[in-house]
Amino acid sequence: MAAAIRLGQGQGEAPARLAQALDYAVTPGGARIRPTICLSVALACGDDRPALSDAAAVALELIHCGSLVHDDLPCFDDADIRRGKATLHRAYSEPLAVLAGDSLITLAFEVLARAGGVAPDRALRLVTELAQRTGMPGGICAGQGWESEPKVDLAAYHRAKTGALFIAATRMGALAAGQDPEAWEELGDRIGAAFQVADDLKDALESPESIGKPAGQDVAHGRPNAVTEMGVAGAIAHLKDILSGAIASIPACPGEAMLAGMVRAYAERMTPVHHRTAAR
């Protein structure tokens, strides 16, 4: 990650504030869940091209960070706080937030292409995969786009907005290691769905301080939310079901037990503190 970010700095002719803004957008960062999932799947698949799986992990996180910067803009969430500090457009400016998002999206593809020398066919498939899960018609941009529709296809909305980069994470981990990505799609899809429900629970139950951003945003913006639809207990039971299915979906491979352990650890972290007993 550090190497990628230095692309934006230390060269005399780059605009310094935008370079600083890129650094601000990706450090110290959140939980780095998408790259962790990507690398875990790559490892489980043998990881015979670690430079490529590293690049895939970095690219995923760059897209994620770029999308957060744009999501926080005044015309979307108009958020003041992200990851416990001022959002990028508040700390720098709205123009620099738009440009930082654009630059991070672009950098993600550059990182993949530069790492592709060892296996150009795989790198091209990674570029295609990441683009599909980022843009239109099925990526995170499409997911955000559903919020501008008069009538929302809820399944498509959730799958694209939150799910797309988790599906990308498992599929890209497999692709980087030269394995068939199809077998890994359900795992990514289910982890993404679980994170959506967990996020809905956090949004409904926790304080802004504990989640590092404003709470109650879904209700404030009229967005669909699992807690509104099925209540707290219903949402927790749903989360548990999704994660059991995720573990069951892991393809037979040397890293199967390691991956199941990772999903269980996420399940523990995703369940709201006061409800962990109920979720077991």
Next chain:
Amino acid sequence: MAAAIRLGQGQGEAPARLAQALDYAVTPGGARIRPTICLSVALACGDDRPALSDAAAVALELIHCGSLVHDDLPCFDDADIRRGKATLHRAYSEPLAVLAGDSLITLAFEVLARAGGVAPDRALRLVTELAQRTGMPGGICAGQGWESEPKVDLAAYHRAKTGALFIAATRMGALAAGQDPEAWEELGDRIGAAFQVADDLKDALESPESIGKPAGQDVAHGRPNAVTEMGVAGAIAHLKDILSGAIASIPACPGEAMLAGMVRAYAERMTPVHHRTAAR
């Protein structure tokens, strides 16, 4: 181009307004100068992989169109009119304009990767080249980023903001045809510089109706401008010098005369109507 755009439409689960916005951003389009230059250089270099040079041309235009959508946003130019019709954020909304720009940038890399099967090494070099000329530290995002600096490096500003995609156009034409891109950089650099001066002249001299967007924007936004720096006659003489150098820079190749003719035709179109005699 049409095939690329259909990626955003006709699939049941895409958000319809964002899909329409993508179409709005790229059609009917402007002069398509960057893809024309790219294809002309590819032809001059033998164009042995036409699927790849086509993809390079489409990708360049998608990036250009996406960048215009973001440049027109309220936090930058706050423009009402582009290419003779309402800017995207006025016709749709600001959220859809941010997402359309993000989606077009992403689609550009997807188009390159999908065309890369015939020559994966070249496709990866095209992805890297396009990313470098789009993002940070030297692409059009960097160019725009200079406008947020207290002290502007004018050469870096112009080279990145307008020049980067022209340099990409000649270099990507050569790369798609399997040739050395270095020999073609000066041509792109000079055409880009010429367009910047021509744009400055238009901005200073012509009516909003004839250029399809508001005039006097550079003065209004305090941006550097060749006419402010050297006057109308000086800027026209400078334009002529740049284009002579562009023609002189064309590498010896079968398509040399064709390319020189293309640059001369652009020179004619770029010179303001009332000053064409002076520029010859």
